[in-house]
Amino acid sequence: MNQDFQTEFMALAIGLAKQGLGKTKPNPSVGAVVIKNGMVLGKGVHMKAGQEHAEVLALNEAGPDAKGATLYVTLEPCAHHGKTPPCVDLIISSGIKRVVVASLDPNTQVNGKGLDVLRKNGIEVVEGVLQLQAEELNTGFFSRMTKNLPYIRSKIASSIDGRTSLANGDSKWITSEAARNDVQQWRARSCAILTGVGTINQDNPLLNVRNLAENDQPFRVIADTNLSIDLKSQILKQKNIMLAYSNDPNSKAKHLESKGVRLVNIASKDNKVDLLLLMKRLATFEFNEVLVESGPTLNGQLLELGLIDELVIYQAPIIMGGNANPLFHNPIFESMEHRITLKQKDIRQFGDDLRLIMQVNKS
Amino acid sequence: MNQDFQTEFMALAIGLAKQGLGKTKPNPSVGAVVIKNGMVLGKGVHMKAGQEHAEVLALNEAGPDAKGATLYVTLEPCAHHGKTPPCVDLIISSGIKRVVVASLDPNTQVNGKGLDVLRKNGIEVVEGVLQLQAEELNTGFFSRMTKNLPYIRSKIASSIDGRTSLANGDSKWITSEAARNDVQQWRARSCAILTGVGTINQDNPLLNVRNLAENDQPFRVIADTNLSIDLKSQILKQKNIMLAYSNDPNSKAKHLESKGVRLVNIASKDNKVDLLLLMKRLATFEFNEVLVESGPTLNGQLLELGLIDELVIYQAPIIMGGNANPLFHNPIFESMEHRITLKQKDIRQFGDDLRLIMQVNKS
Numbered sequence: 258m259n260q261d262f263q264t265e266f267m268a269l270a271i272g273l274a275k276q277g278l279g280k281t282k283p284n285p286s287v288g289a290v291v292i293k294n295g296m297v298l299g300k301g302v303h304m305k306a307g308q309e310h311a312e313v314l315a316l317n318e319a320g321p322d323a324k325g326a327t328l329y330v331t332l333e334p335c336a337h338h339g340k341t342p343p344c345v346d347l348i349i350s351s352g353i354k355r356v357v358v359a360s361l362d363p364n365t366q367v368n369g370k371g372l373d374v375l376r377k378n379g380i381e382v383v384e385g386v387l388q389l390q391a392e393e394l395n396t397g398f399f400s401r402m403t404k405n406l407p408y409i410r411s412k413i414a415s416s417i418d419g420r421t422s423l424a425n426g427d428s429k430w431i432t433s434e435a436a437r438n439d440v441q442q443w444r445a446r447s448c449a450i451l452t453g454v455g456t457i458n459q460d461n462p463l464l465n466v467r468n469l470a471e472n473d474q475p476f477r478v479i480a481d482t483n484l485s486i487d488l489k490s491q492i493l494k495q496k497n498i499m500l501a502y503s504n505d506p507n508s509k510a511k512h513l514e515s516k517g518v519r520l521v522n523i524a525s526k527d528n529k530v531d532l533l534l535l536m537k538r539l540a541t542f543e544f545n546e547v548l549v550e551s552g553p554t555l556n557g558q559l560l561e562l563g564l565i566d567e568l569v570i571y572q573a574p575i576i577m578g579g580n581a582n583p584l585f586h587n588p589i590f591e592s593m594e595h596r597i598t599l600k601q602k603d604i605r606q607f608g609d610d611l612r613l614i615m616q617v618n619k620s
Numbered sequence: 621m622n623q624d625f626q627t628e629f630m631a632l633a634i635g636l637a638k639q640g641l642g643k644t645k646p647n648p649s650v651g652a653v654v655i656k657n658g659m660v661l662g663k664g665v666h667m668k669a670g671q672e673h674a675e676v677l678a679l680n681e682a683g684p685d686a687k688g689a690t691l692y693v694t695l696e697p698c699a700h701h702g703k704t705p706p707c708v709d710l711i712i713s714s715g716i717k718r719v720v721v722a723s724l725d726p727n728t729q730v731n732g733k734g735l736d737v738l739r740k741n742g743i744e745v746v747e748g749v750l751q752l753q754a755e756e757l758n759t760g761f762f763s764r765m766t767k768n769l770p771y772i773r774s775k776i777a778s779s780i781d782g783r784t785s786l787a788n789g790d791s792k793w794i795t796s797e798a799a800r801n802d803v804q805q806w807r808a809r810s811c812a813i814l815t816g817v818g819t820i821n822q823d824n825p826l827l828n829v830r831n832l833a834e835n836d837q838p839f840r841v842i843a844d845t846n847l848s849i850d851l852k853s854q855i856l857k858q859k860n861i862m863l864a865y866s867n868d869p870n871s872k873a874k875h876l877e878s879k880g881v882r883l884v885n886i887a888s889k890d891n892k893v894d895l896l897l898l899m900k901r902l903a904t905f906e907f908n909e910v911l912v913e914s915g916p917t918l919n920g921q922l923l924e925l926g927l928i929d930e931l932v933i934y935q936a937p938i939i940m941g942g943n944a945n946p947l948f949h950n951p952i953f954e955s956m957e958h959r960i961t962l963k964q965k966d967i968r969q970f971g972d973d974l975r976l977i978m979q980v981n982k983s
Contacts, residue, residue, distance in 0.1 A: 377632065416948040417933065417962060419782010427956045557942055570780065574962040574978055579920055579949040584781040588944040593790045597939040599780060601972065609964065613974075615780065615937055 265327075266292050267359055267387045270329045273302045273311065274394055279446035280304055283543030285332055285395035287311040289321040293326035293354075310335065312344045316351045318569030330435055331391040336371040345374045355381040360393030360619040363402035397448070397545025400566070405540050410567040411549035412443055413584050420577035421553060421584055426459050429479040433608030436571040443569060446477045448544035449499070449538060454481035459488050464492065464550060471496040476519075478539065478547075480530045480555060484509045493518060501535050532562055557587030560597070564619050568599065572611045628643075629655050629692045630722055630750045636665045636674070637694045637757055642809035643667055646906030648695055648758035650674040654682040654716075656689035673698065675707045677716045687715030694754040696725040708737045722754030726765035758907025760811070763929070768903050773930040774912035774919055775806055776947050781842040783940035784916060784947055789822050796971030799934040804829055806932060810838045811907035812862070816918040817844035820853050827855065827913060834859040839882075841902065841910075845916060847872045856869045856881060864898050891961040895925055920950030922959070928980050931962065935974045 273288030277392055281287075289311035291299035301314025303391055309317075312334050316323050329428050332354070334344035343502040348356065356375055360383065361368055371543055374383050397408035422428035430437070440513050442448055444466045454462060457479055464477050477492055478499045492498060498518045502510075503525035509521055521538060523530045539547060549559060570584075590596060599615035606612070636651030644650075644666055652674035654662035664677030672680075675697050679686050697707035697719070711719065711982060719738055724731055724747065735745050755762055760771035777785050777794040785791035790829055793800070807813055808829045815827060820842055827840050840855055841862045855861060861881045865873070866888035873883055886893045902910060912922060922928050933947075953959060962978035969975070 315929050390670075414958070417931075417976070418781075419778065419780075423956065425954065429956060431956075553942075560939065560941075568780075574964050576923065576925075576948065576960040576962065576980075577794055577956075578951045578953045578960070579916075579946070580952050583783075583942070583946070584937065589942045590786055590940065590944070591788065593786065593792060593794075593940075596779070597941070599937040599939065604974070611967070611976075613780070616750065617939075 262295070263383070263386050266290055266327075266329045267331070267357060267391075269297070269300075270311075270331050271359070271387060271394065273300055273393070274331045276302045277304050277311075278394065279442075281306055283398075283401075283545060285398040285545075287330065287332045289315040289328060289380050291315045291323050291326050291328055293322065298322050298326055307340045310344050311609050313341070313347055316347055316353070319351075319542040325354050326352075327355040327357060328353045328444075329357045329386075331359045331387075331394070331545065333358050333360065333367060333369070334371045334375070335362065335367050335423045337367060340495055343371075345371050347380045348375060349378045349380065352381060353509065355383070356485055357386050357431040360384075360388045360417060363399045365402070381384060395545070396566075397547075401540050401543070406564075407448065407538050407539050407544045407547040408566050409536065409547050409549060409559065409564050410443065410447070410569060411551075411559065412440060412567050412569045412571070413556065414571045416573055416575045416577040416581075418544055418576045418578070418581075419583055420581035422582045423577060424580045424582065427604055428460075431575065431577075432571045432610045435608030436573075436610040436612065439607050439612065440571075444475060445469065447546045447548040448542075449476040449478045449539055449547045450482065451478045451549045452551045454479055454486050455554065456470055456551050457481075457492060458485070458487045459552075461487075461491055462550075463495065465495065468602060471581050475548075476542075476544070478535075480532070480535065482530050483507075484513070486513075488512070501530050501538075503530050529558070532558055532564060553583050553586045557585040560585050560617070561588040563617075563619055567602070568613070568615045568617065570613045570615070571607065572613060574609050625658070626692075626720060626746070626749050629653055629690075630694070630720060630754075632660070632663075633674075633692045633694050634750060634753055634757065636663055637754070639665045640667050640674075641757065642805075644669055645811050646761075646764075646908060648761040649907075650693065650695045652678040652691060652693040654686050654689050654691055656685065661685050661689055670703045673704060673707050676704070676710055679710055679716070681743045682714075688717050689715075690718040690720060691716045692720045692749075692752075694722045694723050694731060694757070696723065696732070697734045697738070698725065698730050699737045700730060706734075708734050711738060712741045712743065715739050716743060717856070718746070720746040720749050723751045724750055726762045728765070756910070759929075760910075761766075764903045764906070764908050769899050769927075770811065770902050771929050772899065772909040772910050772912060772922065772927050773806065773810070774914075774922065774928050775803060775932045775934070776919065777934045777936065778947055779936055779938045779940040779944075781939045781941070781944075782946055783944035785945045786940060787943045787945065791823075794938065794940075795934045795936045795973045798943045798971030799936075799973040799975065802934075802970050802975065805910050807838060808832065810911040811905075812841045812902055812910045813840040814841045814843065814910050814912045815914045817849050818917065819851045819914050820844075820855060821848070822915075824850075824854055825860065825913075828858065838911075839905075839907070841867060841898075843895070843898065845888060845891065846870075847876070849876075851875070860958045864893050864901075866893050892921070895921055895927060896901055899927055916946050916949045920948040921939075923948050923980070924951040926980075926982055930965070931976070931978045931980065933978070934970065934974045935976060937972050 299319030664674040774901030
C-alpha cells in the first residue's frame with residue numbers, strides 16, 4: 258500500500274478522534290476507519306467512557322464487508338476486558354487483514370499486547386503512522402499512564418510587557434473576547450482546572466465551561482493550604498469543586514463538605530500544599546489534563562517544580578506598565594544559563610491578541 | 621488610466637525608494653519612475669543628500685522620450701532651491717503630461733506648492749496613491765517636519781515572561797543571532813541610537829552598525845544627567861558619539877570634548893535630562909529616526925512622556941523568571957482603563973524569536 262494513502266486514512270481517523278476530544282474522560286480520544294480498495298466502509302469515534310470503542314463502531318458499520326479490509330485506528334486496540342470486551346477479538350472475528358495504528362497504548366495493561374494478539378492471528382500490523390499527531394490528542398492520557406501525572410497546561414493572559422494584573426489586582430480585561438472564547442476549549446478538554454485560593458478570593462471567578470451541564474463540568478481544584486477560602490465565593494455553589502488543603506485551623510472542612518465540596522488533604526511543603534503530591538493525587542482520580550488558571554505565585558511554584566508541561570499565553574497588544582504583576586514570581590535565576598527554554602508549538606491571532614502555545618523543555 | 625496600473629507603478633517607485641533607506645539622511649528616501657504606454661522609460665532613486673533627486677534621475681534616464689509620459693514619484697517634487705535646483709522646473713521642461721505622487725511633502729517650504737506649480741503649467745496631477753506605504757518609508761522625516769520631533773522607535777529584546785535582564789544585569793543572550801542580525805537594519809536607518817548611561821556602564825556596548833565606516837555611523841546619544849559615564853567605555857573611542865547631560869559635577873565635559881565626544885547640555889526635569897527637550901534638540905540636528913536601545917528606566921520614562929512612537933520587540937521563547945528586570949519601570953497605572961494600547965504593524969519569526977512591530981497609540 259502506498260505510504261501516502263496510509264497517511265491520508267490515518268489523518269481521517271485522527272479527524273474522527275477529535276470529535277471525542279474532552280468527552281471521553283478518563284479514556285483517550287480514539288478514531289478508526291475501515292478501508293477496502295480505497296473505499297471507506299466504516300468510521301468510528303469513541304464518544305464516552307463505557308460506550309463502544311472506535312474500532313467496534315467502525316467494524317459494525319462495515320459489517321461483513323470488513324473481511325479482507327484494513328483497519329486504521331489512532332490507538333492500539335485493547336486486548337483486555339475493561340468496561341467493554343477486548344477489541345482485538347472483534348477485529349479477528351471480522352476477518353480484517355491488516356491493522357494500521359498510530360501509537361501503542363501507553364496503558365501497561367495493553368502496551369503492545371493488542372498488536373501481539375493480532376499478529377499471532379495472522380493479521381498484518383503497521384505501527385507509528387502519524388504517531389505524534391495521535392499522541393498530541395491524548396497527551397494527558399499518555400502523561401498519566403507513563404508518568405503518573407496529568408498533563409499540566411497553564412493558560413495565562415498577559416500584556417506585551419509581561420504583566421498579568423495591575424498591582425491592585427485589576428486585570429479586566431487584558432485580552433479580547435475572541436481570546437477569552439478560545440479559552441473555553443481548553444477548559445472543556447481538561448479534567449480539572451487548577452487555581453489558587455488567592456485568585457478565588459480576589460476575582461471570585463466560576464472557571465466553568467459555558468453551555469455545559471453542571472455535572473459535566475471539569476473539576477475546579479483550588480489549592481488552599483489553610484482553607485482560607487471566602488465561604489461566600491460563588492464557585493462554592495457549583496458542582497465538581499475540590500479543595501486541596503493541608504491544614505484546617507478554623508475548622509471549615511466539615512461545613513465545606515456539607516455544601517458538596519470535595520476536600521482532599523495533601524501534606525504541606527514549605528508551608529504550602531505540596532504541588533507534586535497534589536498532581537500525583539489528581540492522576541489517581543484519572544485526571545488526564547489539568548488546566549492551570551492562576552496568578553504568578555502558583556504559576557511560579559509549578560514552573561519551579563518542573564510541573565508545567567505547556568504554556569498557552571494570550572498576549573494582548575497593551576502595556577500595563579511598571580509594578581504590575583508578572584507571569585511568574587518564581588524561579589529566580591542567577592545566570593542566563595539557567596533560563597527555562599520553550600518550544601513553540603503554535604502561534605495564532607485571536608482578535609487583536611496573539612496566542613502562543615509553547616512546550617516547556619524539562620531540564 | 622486603470623487604477624490598478626497606477627498602484628503597480630507607484631509600488632515600483634516605492635521599491636526603488638527603499639534602496640535609499642538609511643542613506644539619504646537627513647533627506648527622505650524617494651523613488652520615481654517615468655512611464656509611457658505601459659513601458660518603464662526611466663527609474664530614479666535619491667541615494668544621498670546633496671545628490672540628484674529621484675525625479676531628476678528618472679527623467680534623465682528617459683531623455684526626450686519623457687515628453688507626454690507619466691511621472692510616478694513617492695513624494696511631492698520640490699519647488700524650492702535647496703542643495704539642488706527645483707525638480708518641478710525639470711518636470712515641466714521635460715514635457716511630462718501627468719504626475720502621480722504618493723504623498724505631499726510635509727516640509728512647510730514645499731507642502732502642496734510643488735503640485736500647484738505643476739498644475740499651473742497644465743500638468744495633470746494625481747495625489748495619494750499608496751500614500752501610507754510611502755509615508756511609512758519616511759516616518760522620521762514626516763515626524764520631524766510636522767511635530768519637530770524625531771520618530772522614536774524602541775527596540776527591546778524580551779523573554780516570553782516580559783523580562784529584559786536578570787536582577788544582576790545578565791542579558792547575554794536573550795535572542796537568537798537571526799534576531800540580533802535584524803537589529804542592524806534599524807540601527808542603519810536611524811540618525812541616532814539613544815541609550816542611558818546605565819546601559820553603557822553596565823554592558824559597555826558599541827551600538828554600532830557592522831561593516832559601516834566610522835563617519836557614517838548613526839550618532840550614539842547617551843542620556844547621562846551628571847556625566848557619570850565610565851571614561852574607559854569603549855563607545856567613547858568611536859566617532860559620532862553624543863552625550864546629553866544637565867550637570868557636570870566632576871568637570872568631565874572638557875576632557876570628553878577633547879576626545880571628540882559631542883556634548884549637548886539639556887535642562888533637567890525631576891533631576892534627570894529632560895527627555896522631551898532632548899528629542900526636540902535631536903530634531904534640530906535633522907535627526908529623523910531615533911532608535912532607543914536601553915533598559916527599563918529610560919524606556920519607561922520615554923513611554924510615560926508619550927515619546928515612543930513604535931516598539932520593535934524581539935521576544936525569545938524563554939522564561940527568565942521572578943525578580944528579573946521588566947521592559948518598562950513606568951508608567952504605573954491604577955486602573956486598566958489607563959493602559960497603553962498598541963497597534964500591531966508586523967509579526968514575524970527570526971530564528972526561534974518573534975519580532976513584533978507595534979505602534980503606540982497616543983492618548
